[in-house]
Amino acid sequence: MLGLALCCAGVQAQVPAQVPAIGQGPGYHDPRSPFKPLQEREGVLSWSLLSSVSTKAEKNRLVPTFPAPVQALNQKKVKVQGFMMPLEPGDKQRHFLLSSVPTSCSFCVPAGAEGLIEVFTQQPVRYTLEPVLVEGVLAVLSDDPYGLFYRINGGQGLGAP
Template sequence: MFKQFILVFLFVIAGSKTNPVFSQGVTESQHLVDHKPLMNEVWKTFDTMLYKVNKVNGKTVYTPYFPSKLVKLDGTSVELQGYMVPLKAGLRHNRFLLSVLPVQQCMFCGQNGIPPMVEVTLSDNNKVWLKENPVIVKGYVKLNEKDRSRVEIFIRDAALLKQ
């Protein structure tokens, strides 16, 4: 298993050095202009969430901590642009994760740690087709510090504004 991981890792590293986009005459600076980051003030506020680390019965427990700026968003309506990340197999979804990075890009690669993701639940049990391009959702923020089987930040009663 470890050998397979190392082989995949080396393949990814080798592939990143021969990026076909850059080999076709597109410079890295032009690529950065063409690929606009999806981060906005809401995403930046979501990214302020931290974890408190405690020991409970000898186990390390991570509890979400929401700074006051993030607490102020709880219950408010927000619009977010991001990439759909499915929570289960299928082409149509009512619940999915929204990320600032596409699902094809390694969520753990890059700078400044893991980017924020939120769980989106569409209103009225609506289901939408999984998209590869960024979508815009509008819904209400719900902070979750209790249910450890789900993510810490939800967008509930959401609608897709851009598909």
Template sequence: MMNWERRIAVALVAAASIGLMAQAPALTYNPNHYQNNDPIWDVLNQAQVTANAARGEYLATFPAALRDRENRPLRIAGFILPLEPTSQSAHFMLVRRNTGCPFCPPNAPTEALEVFSQKPVRYTGEEIVMTGRLKLVGASSEGLFFQLKDADVATGRN
């Protein structure tokens, strides 16, 4: 094939590709799929986090609204962030924002719960609702600031 024929062929393929792209449905960003707006996340975000550089850890201070919820039942929706390379686990993180979203900001330290489930939960990229007993943790050396003990997958939506 001569040089000018190759250029014409490339131009035709490019034009056809552009035409196909114009006909394809536009991908839309759905913030409800990537960030969970369960009101409990706003309550958890009231915790104040500070760094203790000398000890190499983060510390959390919990307002009364959070301390009153400790050891009480909690129902919260979010996304699973696995801690183990398995398809299901009884120990994982539940986060506010789906970590698979390349456009979302990362989760803040107050937007993650360490979940200790009564039985293994299958990983899914979709939102799930968990219930359990809230435990507050004041130092990052002891785990995440929020833990959900005796947790189970809730039935129904929040």
């Protein structure tokens, strides 16, 4: 599943910046979605801050340029809320993507790299369609082979936001 989700993201990451593509940007919350959009919360990392990254095309791929406030979060413990995209079989996940918007298709990436965080948790987190809150150490990635911009290591699920 990781290969499929990241394959789609990787293909889109190779599209020149002037050509808009599905799966780029912070994500679009469909007004028909049964899930409410995430609300900004004090003490929880803002998706608007994470999505403030800009990209430039270099050698057939997009290279991120992170603003100083995002760079300052590198290797810091953060809390972030989002929607789970499982990358493993089963109802408990230790490796998943966290998205700024809910998924509408099992095989589609709902946002670009600025709207996704790869998460590795110490203890499994039960999969849910509802938003979850995760805490862990954020890595800001400037040259990830899968085209990801963010990763949380050593995370733990804190339940619903």
